Amino acid sequence: MEKIPNQKAWFLVLPVFVLVAFSAIIPLMTVVNYSVQDTFGNNKFFWNGVGWYQELLDPSTELGGRFFASLWRNLIFSAIVLAIEIPLGIVVALAMPRAGKGVAFSLVVLALPLLIPWNVVGTIWQIFGRSDIGLLGWALNRLGLDYNYVADPIDAWVTIVVMDVWHWSSLVALLCYAGLKSIPDAYYQAASIDGASRWAVFTAIQFPKMRHVLVIAALLRFMDSFMIYTEPFVVTGGGPGNSTTFLSIELVKLALGQFDLGKAAAMSIVYMLIIIIVCWAFFTVMTNAGADHDRDQGQSGGKP
Amino acid sequence: MARIDLVDLAHTYGSDAAGAPVFALNPISMTWRQGGAYALLGPSGCGKTTLLNIISGIVRQSHGKVLFDGKDVGALTTQQRNIAQVFQFPVIYDTMTVGENLAFPLKNRGLGRAEIDRRVGEIAELLDLTPDLRRRANRLSADAKQKISLGRGLVRADVAAILFDEPLTVIDPALKWELRSKLKVLHRALDLTMIYVTHDQTEALTFADTVVVMYDGAVVQIGTPEELFARPSHTFVGYFIGSPGMNILPARVEGRRAEVAGRTLALARSYTTLPAKARIEVGIRPEFVSVAPPAPDLATAKVDRVDDLGRSRFAHVRLGEQRVAARVPRGVPVGDEVGLQFDPAQIHVYADSHLIEGQRVEGEV
Numbered sequence: 001m002e003k004i005p006n007q008k009a010w011f012l013v014l015p016v017f018v019l020v021a022f023s024a025i026i027p028l029m030t031v032v033n034y035s036v037q038d039t040f041g042n043n044k045f046f047w048n049g050v051g052w053y054q055e056l057l058d059p060s061t062e063l064g065g066r067f068f069a070s071l072w073r074n075l076i077f078s079a080i081v082l083a084i085e086i087p088l089g090i091v092v093a094l095a096m097p098r099a100g101k102g103v104a105f106s107l108v109v110l111a112l113p114l115l116i117p118w119n120v121v122g123t124i125w126q127i128f129g130r131s132d133i134g135l136l137g138w139a140l141n142r143l144g145l146d147y148n149y150v151a152d153p154i155d156a157w158v159t160i161v162v163m164d165v166w167h168w169s170s171l172v173a174l175l176c177y178a179g180l181k182s183i184p185d186a187y188y189q190a191a192s193i194d195g196a197s198r199w200a201v202f203t204a205i206q207f208p209k210m211r212h213v214l215v216i217a218a219l220l221r222f223m224d225s226f227m228i229y230t231e232p233f234v235v236t237g238g239g240p241g242n243s244t245t246f247l248s249i250e251l252v253k254l255a256l257g258q259f260d261l262g263k264a265a266a267m268s269i270v271y272m273l274i275i276i277i278v279c280w281a282f283f284t285v286m287t288n289a290g291a292d293h294d295r296d297q298g299q300s301g302g303k304p
Numbered sequence: 305m306a307r308i309d310l311v312d313l314a315h316t317y318g319s320d321a322a323g324a325p326v327f328a329l330n331p332i333s334m335t336w337r338q339g340g341a342y343a344l345l346g347p348s349g350c351g352k353t354t355l356l357n358i359i360s361g362i363v364r365q366s367h368g369k370v371l372f373d374g375k376d377v378g379a380l381t382t383q384q385r386n387i388a389q390v391f392q393f394p395v396i397y398d399t400m401t402v403g404e405n406l407a408f409p410l411k412n413r414g415l416g417r418a419e420i421d422r423r424v425g426e427i428a429e430l431l432d433l434t435p436d437l438r439r440r441a442n443r444l445s446a447d448a449k450q451k452i453s454l455g456r457g458l459v460r461a462d463v464a465a466i467l468f469d470e471p472l473t474v475i476d477p478a479l480k481w482e483l484r485s486k487l488k489v490l491h492r493a494l495d496l497t498m499i500y501v502t503h504d505q506t507e508a509l510t511f512a513d514t515v516v517v518m519y520d521g522a523v524v525q526i527g528t529p530e531e532l533f534a535r536p537s538h539t540f541v542g543y544f545i546g547s548p549g550m551n552i553l554p555a556r557v558e559g560r561r562a563e564v565a566g567r568t569l570a571l572a573r574s575y576t577t578l579p580a581k582a583r584i585e586v587g588i589r590p591e592f593v594s595v596a597p598p599a600p601d602l603a604t605a606k607v608d609r610v611d612d613l614g615r616s617r618f619a620h621v622r623l624g625e626q627r628v629a630a631r632v633p634r635g636v637p638v639g640d641e642v643g644l645q646f647d648p649a650q651i652h653v654y655a656d657s658h659l660i661e662g663q664r665v666e667g668e669v
């Protein structure tokens with residue numbers, strides 16, 4: 001059949017281009033524009049080139065110091081949160097009933113924290129942890145523990161980490177549960193015929209089958225925790241001192257508190273690049289581990 | 305290796321409104337000979353997988369007993385029964401190599417490294433998997449994966465029996481033959497009891513010495529492929545085995561005569577005592593119905609359709625209200641009237657779907 005050249009189809013993609021331009025590209029370019037200039041308001045701009053970036057990436061400057069300090073806090077926070085939520089999510093998913101009335105019940109209970117708006121989560125824990133009127137804070141102090149998240153950086157961190165675990169472990173658990181449910185019964189039957197122990201069933205069947213959803217869960221949790229703003233802002237406001245000031249909080253202080261738009265814009269760009277690079281690296285590493293698997297899925301049923 | 309006896313075995317997944325059990329598997333008693341190649345044949349949902357899973361211990365029966373070499377295995381787990389089972393879809397451990405897959409059951413049983421290597425090597429040789437031993441198992445094709453599943457069963461010494469649950473479903477037709485003949489070879493070489501569940505009559509008849517036909521939760525006939533073809537003991541067997549299946553025609557039978565669609569057919573045997581009120585039918589395989597030019601002493605039928613199967617042709621003809629399949633030579637035109645000839649020796653009589661033995665008539669074959 002003769003192919004008739006028809007370029008009209010490009011018009012069909014046009015709406016997407018327009019939408020993406022207005023929602024992402026144009027605002028992003030505005031930020032890029034700010035990041036290479038200095039402004040003192042009144043719509044007056046002075047060219048600054050890569051000046052802000054140099055300052056930002058040099059830890060010895062005031063800006064760079066603040067940036068790296070909060071970047072480290074963020075990375076440590078994400079690492080702790082991932083290290084707790086992923087194993088916990090797997091354990092919860094394994095413990096969930098596979099059939100019967102308990103399924104609906106546990107799904108609803110698990111979904112509850114996910115349905116609560118983030119600032120409400122913050123408020124809940126802010127009050128919960130207060131040592132004067134909060135159930136948790138008051139109880140801990142009564143038990144003789146000196147717990148005060150407003151004054152003690154460690155307590156503040158524990159509070160925020162526990163809050164995040166409470167808020168988001170369900171997501172990991174639900175994703176893992178979906179992965180577990182997709183394993184056909186025959187695998188378990190075969191494993192029992194092969195005499196596999198509970199642990200062998202986990203390592204030989206369940207974990208490999210969950211790997212794909214775990215990649216997604218880890219990515220989602222990394223991105224979310226790396227961009228965390230609302231909850232620590234509501235609970236600690238970044239304090240005590242700067243101990244829970246994460247990148248996003250630092251950024252808001254810089255842009256809206258000090259009105260340093262140029263510095264804030266440069267920081268935003270670097271922040272975004274970090275997220276993109278880490279996610280890309282993470283995704284590549286995690287999917288390469290299971291790449292043969294994907295290729296084979298396409299092949300199975302074929303000739304030898 | 306074991307002889308397997310089923311004693312009054314039945315299974316129900318629940319009871320009806322009145323509280324009477326609804327049987328997924330009706331009570332049966334039978335023996336699976338040590339070293340026999342059995343096929344469990346029946347349509348989907350007839351209970352054959354339930355029966356298989358009861359033997360392997362995946363499902364615990366609600367009634368009756370399963371004996372391995374005379375010993376009740378009711379309380380034993382699948383693993384303790386030492387059964388191997390190959391499932392419909394290949395079950396392999398994705399992250400392991402072929403060799404690790406084969407070694408898995410032995411490793412779980414705590415065997416030594418050298419012993420494991422020796423067994424794995426032997427079985428891989430037997431299944432032609434040796435070149436693939438170091439490859440990741442999930443890179444292989446579906447038929448190789450099924451061989452691995454089978455190999456995981458064989459690798460254990462002294463497997464009581466190997467159960468196959470429609471193992472060739474996902475295999476390419478061309479490879480089905482190959483894998484099936486491999487199974488036959490293994491069966492002869494290892495002297496293992498093999499039970500092969502399938503809904504494909506070709507698979508069943510080519511694999512097994514003894515075919516167990518199941519229908520609606522009950523075993524309707526146990527016999528050699530030859531017996532199933534020549535003397536189906538239930539109309540279902542006649543219909544299900546053979547292609548096309550047996551012609552089953554409502555009839556009135558008296559002595560040595562059957563009246564079908566207004567025509568009287570001669571029977572080779574005499575039926576004097578038929579159960580009262582039973583639904584009487586006669587069955588005859590299309591292979592034993594032939595066509596001739598219409599004649600006054602033959603039943604006249606009209607040809608609806610002719611299926612050419614290559615080596616043979618079957619016409620679907622209309623005899624009154626009844627549809628009948630008959631073996632025809634080349635060149636029978638559709639729409640023509642033909643006379644039907646029935647081989648009297650091959651006509652079977654069924655009452656409520658069950659075969660009735662007729663009395664032999666003196667002086668006749």
